Amino acid sequence: MASSTPTEFSPGLVRTSPHRELLKRLPLRNVDRLLLFSTISLAIIGVIMVFSATRADTPSTYYLKRQLFFFVIALLVLFAGMSFDYRKIIPYSKIIYAFALFLLLIVLLFPARGGAHRWITLGVFDPQPAELAKLAVIVMLATYISDRRMEMTSNKEFMQALGIALVPMFLIFLEPDLGMMISVFAIAVGMLLVGGAKAMQMAALGAVTLVSLVASVQLNLLKDYQLSRLLTFIKPDMDPLHTGYNLVQSKIAIGSGQFIGKGLFRGTQTNLKFIPEHHTDFIFSVVGEELGFIGAAILLTLFAILLWRAFKIALTAKDAFGTMLAVGIVLMLFFQILVNIGMTMGIMPVTGITLPFVSYGGSSLLVNFFCIGLLLNIGMRRFPQGT
Amino acid sequence: MIKRAGLRIKPDETTYYKPDAAQENLQKRIAFLGIFILVAFAVLFTRLWFMQIVSGDEYKKKAEGNRIREISIEAPRGRILDRNGRVLVKNRNALTIAIVPAELKDQKEEVIGRLSRLLSMGEKEIAYKIEKSQAPNRRAVQVKSDVGEEIVTYVREHQREFPGVIAGTTPVREYPYSFLASHVVGYLGEINPQMLKEKADKGYVAGDEIGLSGVESTYDEELRGVDGNYRLEVDAQGNKVGDEISRKEARAGYNLELTVDQDVQALVEDALKTGVANARGRQDPESPKTYQATGASAVVMDPKTGEIIAMASYPTFNLNDFVGGIKEKTWKGLNNPKNNYPLNNRAIMSELPPGSVFKVVTAMAAMEEHLYNINSTFYCSHVYTAGAFKDYPKYCWSTHHGVNLFQGIVHSCDIVFYEIGNNFYGRQGTNTGKTLWEYTREWQLGKKTGIDLVSEMDGRVPSPQWKKEFNKDNPEYQVWYPGDTVNMAIGQGDILSTPLQIAYLYSGLANGGKFVRPHLIKSFQGVEGEVVRNAEPEVAAELDCDQANLNFVIQALTGVVQGGGTAAATFEDFPLAQIPVAGKTGTSEIAGKQPTAWFVCFAPVNDPKYVVTVAIEEGGHGGESAAPVARRILEGLFGLPAQGEIRPSVGD
Known part of the structure; x- marks a missing residue:
């Protein structure tokens, strides 16, 4: 009985029972928990920061409720992205x-x-x-x-x-x-x-x-504004009240957060509306101001973990399509993270790219969660099946 | 299981294709990407570190600057009172139109155009005010003060058409008497860049009003007080958020109590004006014209305390012209040479040869050096030809025949002083005793009296050394001639003094050789009238001179206003028995100009209360032009009925 299947699992090499081995290869057991954890952590931080950025609006919970709602939907979308063979x-x-x-x-x-x-x-x-x-x-x-x-x-x-x-x-x-x-x-x-x-x-x-x-x-x-945005990136102090204003204010916000930040909900740049579009493009400025270097570094680390796990999935995918799909998703997320965070710190041009998982916005949250779903999908199906 | 329509490769090959051959290659490519991402994250981390940890403090300051608006509370400027507490200068709220240049943005021309029509001012004048102002762009520049209430209402109701225009009230100076003591009080104006540099550490900022002349300038720091401020938290639109963060109340400027008596000041100004008018009606015997009387000044000083009771300068100006910024046309008029510079305080700025009023110094020097005594005799034959003057004779204004030193002072005989001067010249280089210029300096001429006013001039006491330096480019003019000492002995030649210096000289004389520095401040008072600081009389010098000699000179000066004295006619019917007066006339010559009329006196002689000095530039002779003014002032000072018509005294 034990040696009726001669191919891959020779009893001499594998000490555990074939039954347990098969169980190990069941897709759901192979979900990358670290990737899932970092994604959800980022999204939760995002919900909190969006609330912090928009508390002053009326009604104060409008954006919070919407982002929470999208977060729940996004979780469903994530599972949808995992549910079928990619x-x-x-x-x-x-x-x-x-x-x-x-x-x-x-x-x-x-x-x-x-x-x-x-x-x-x-x-x-x-x-x-x-x-x-x-x-x-x-x-x-x-x-x-x-x-x-x-x-x-x-x-x-x-x-x-x-x-x-x-x-x-x-x-x-x-x-x-x-x-x-x-x-x-x-x-x-x-x-x-x-x-x-x-x-x-x-x-x-x-x-x-x-x-x-x-x-x-x-x-x-x-367009003129596109050109000037790119130009003010090169020299933001040139015209701080117009195109470079966002940038200057964003840098002030992040820098003034210092090591431990001003405290959640206590960012002056955020609360007094010096940072425009603080719940979308400039959400990282809010993180930097209110949570300081500690908070911003944790956020960056979560992103780094996420990309590292995605990389691993790309490398271990069982086929070329999986590898390329994972690589594409990694690139997409990485590019957005780099450009958005770089922009808030004045080392990338102002382009209107939002920060994945953290910025307010339904479309991007759903798409990004779906992508994580796909990554988990590729990752958990990395073993050839049925053998 | 998976359908691939039109596929060249078999399904299994595609779906299960693991890039074995390219495996190594693939790993290289992915590693390349990974390293790129790693580097990017390192850059982000580094940047974050630099911004938050390295430059955090700097950014924090900027964030605070964003969040906090500091709004200044202007301290009310102290009032200026006379010695009896009567208000010479106060403040009132004026309805004003001001512009904040930064808020005009791109509508500058339109707004200026609208304001021009509303205020009936030229567009150029408004633009000039904005450009002239050194104030930083966020600060309001006053365009027009004392506008009608309807204009303020209009601007407020149409604020949208007037961005950056502020219609409101501003505290401004108010001068109830317009012209009274204008030179002593002084005017205000915007601080200029140079003053700003000097006073930057004292809290002055561009756009501040500052005293530019008079005591307003000397005591600006005390008068302006300390501005307060309050700090607000504001949002990006500048809207106030929450409560005030902090507030520092302004400390009002101290009220300045002057030594000046408002009544005496008015009297002196009036007398001086009359004196100028009279001089202008008088024929100059040496020209076809009447006297020009281009300017005049008078000082009333208490010799014992140094207090200036009155100080007047003619021509004068209206202080109210400066309220809310002076009009360009008015300003140009005040600086036009044709108008004889009304802004100049001639009592401290006119450097004039003192002429015969200086003779008291020569007389004192002669007696102190024991060259002569009060009874030494001289002979005046109208012309002086002794020694070196054989070929260059010098003349007396009259012919006095046999006189002694006492009579020489009374009659202002020049020959007497020529001879004394020549004697001083003869001792030059022999190292015996003091020189005439040394005595002159001892009597406080040739340097500022140190009165608490800006722009005081030094005057000049000539000496061989001075002459050498003064003519250092023209060696042939460096020689000190006998004529230099001799001219100086009668207050002519190169010696120059301001009217205040002459007042100070006679104060010292009246005060037994003790010089108490002239000053205008009596005290600073707080808002409640409590005295914050009292001015202490400062003894600047005390001469060690023979009181007997001093008394001889003073005795001689009492002779000037009676009997055959040079001002006797003017003091006819003056109650000299009750109020003995010691005085001296002077008529000093400046080449190319009409003579300056001097008269200086003090009274009562036994207990001097006032020294009165009058100088009328190009006003003729001292006895005829200046002495009557002094008499009118003395009448006022001692509450005497005014003499209907004061006679001029013909002569020196």
């Missing part, structure tokens, strides 16, 4: 991609808010199609790259893979949402790099990017 996505990747492009097109027909067509106005909940598009690009690229065994054998393939990112990037540019566009690009570049692009191809891409960047500035393709 490989089932592969056949749908084109459909998901096409649907995302479709939404990016119709969002342009919705009324602009603050000069940008970013939201599909549903009333209760206004999703941002670009958030979905980001995920769609990751899925589509993961499929495409894994189809090609993680090798760009020809420049044509490289171009096609790049094209997958460029089309939604163009539509996002039309909204316009420069920050989102750049993050899609960053994800694509990272995935191509890991997905087997050749050094020459990457170099060519770098050169073309540089040229088009210069050209877009020269040809005035960027």
Whole structure:
């Protein structure tokens, strides 16, 4: 009986019973608890900080309630992301991609808010199609790259893979949402790099990017505020009352938090509204001001743990699609964390990218939790099944 | 299980493809990404450390600066009172229109245009006031003071059209008598950059009003008090949040009680004005014109205490012109040479040759050196030709024939003093006794009296050494001639003194050689009238001179106002028996100008209470122009009925 299955588990090597081994390989037992813990911790910190940032508004619990509600939904979405074998996505990747492009097109027909067509106005909940598009690009690229065994054998393939990112990037540019566009690009570049692009191809891409960047500035393709935001990043004191004002105030908030912070709900920069958009783009400034270096360092550490676990999942995934999907998600989260926190501390341009899990906002919370769901999904299914 | 339509690779290959061949390559690529992420996190951590730990204090200060607005509470400026507590200068609230330049933003021109129409002021004038002001941009610049109530109401009701414009009340100076004692009191104006630099550590800030002349300037720090402030927590829009954080009440400036008597001051100013008018009606025998009387000043001083009872300067100015910022046109008028500089306090700023009023110093020096005594005789034949003066004769204004030193003072005979001067010149270089200029300096000429007023001039006491330095670029003018000493002996030549210095000189004389420094402050008082500080009389010098000689000179001075004295006609019918007066006339010459009329006196001689000094520049002779003014002042000081018409005394 014991040696009826001859292949993988030779009794000589494995001392535990095959039954227990099989149990060990059951997906739910292999959920990465550290990843789950850091994600939920970040989201809880986020809910508290959003409340701290918006207490002064009326009604004072409006944002708190909404963020709590989204958090609960996000937990469901996370489990949804785990519930099916991630490989089932592969056949749908084109459909998901096409649907995302479709939404990016119709969002342009919705009324602009603050000069940008970013939201599909549903009333209760206004999703941002670009958030979905980001995920769609990751899925589509993961499929495409894994189809090609993680090798760009020809420049044509490289171009096609790049094209997958460029089309939604163009539509996002039309909204316009420069920050989102750049993050899609960053994800694509990272995935191509890991997905087997050749050094020459990457170099060519770098050169073309540089040229088009210069050209877009020269040809005035960027809106004035986009350009000035990028410029004030270089020298924020140039015009502190306008574009650089946010940045200067954010830095004051973080710096004045010092080691232990001013205390939760006691940030003066936050409470007296010196930091604009403090519950979304500048939530990290609130953390820095109220919780100090200790709080901000804990937050950064949680992010670091999250990315480390995600990395591990990418490396141990049982197939190329899983690896690429995890890499894409890692890139997406990392890029947002870096740009957002860097922005609040004045070392990255002001681009309107929010901080994953912490900033207020339903769309991004749901998408990010779904992504963590997918990561856990890939991680818990890392063992070949049925054997 | 998984359907892949149109797939070139078999399903199993795809789904279970583990990149074995590329495994190493893949790990390298992922590691590259990992290192990149690690570096990025290290950067974020480092940046966080630098901001919160290294520069935390700095950011904290900025955060506090954001959060806290400090609003200044202006301390009311102290009032200025006369010696009897009567108010010379007070404060009132004026309805004013002010502009905060920083809040004009891009609407500067429109707002100035609207204000121009509303206030009937030129746009240029408003712009000039804004630009001229040194105040930091957040501080209000006063545009117009004493506007009508309807204008204030209009601006407040249409505040949206007037961003950055403040319609409100500001405490301003009020001068009930406009012209009274304007030189003593002084005017206020905005602090200039240089003063700001000097006074920055005393709490002065740009845009502050500061006393620019008179006691307003000397005692500015005491008068201005200490501004208070309160601190508020504000949000990003500048709205007040919560309660006041702290409050420091302003301490009102001290009230300044002057030694000046308002009534005497008014009397002196009036007498001086009349004296100038009379001089201007008098024919100058040496020119086809009447006397110009370009300026005049008078000082009444208590020789024992150094208190200035009155100090007047002509022409004068209206202090109320300076309230709320002086109009450009008025300011230019006050500085136009044609108007003889009304802002100058001539009692301390006019450096004039003292002429014959100086002769008392020469006489004292001659007797102290035992060169002469009061009875030494001289002969005045109108011309002096002794020794070196054979080829350069010097003349007396009259012909006095045989005179002694006593009569020389009474009649102001120049020959007497030429001879004394020549005698002093003869001793030069022999190292015997003191020189004439040394005596002059002892009698406190050639240096500031130290009165509590700004802009006091030094005057000048010439000496061979001074002459050498003064002409250091022209060696041929460096020689000290006999004429230099001789001219000085009659108060001519290079010697210069201010009217206050002459008043001080005669105070010392009247006071037995004791010089009590002239001053205008009697006390500082708190808001309740309690005395915070009393001025103590300061003895600046006490001369060790023979009291007998001093008495001879004083005796001679009493002869000036009676009998054949040079001011006798003017003091006709003056009750000299009750109020003995010692005086001296003087007529000093300045090349190219009409003579300055001097008269200085003190009374009562036995117990001097007042020294009265009058100088009328280009006003003619002392006896005819200055002495009548002094008599009018003495009448007022001693409560005598005013003489209907005071006669001028012809002569020196």
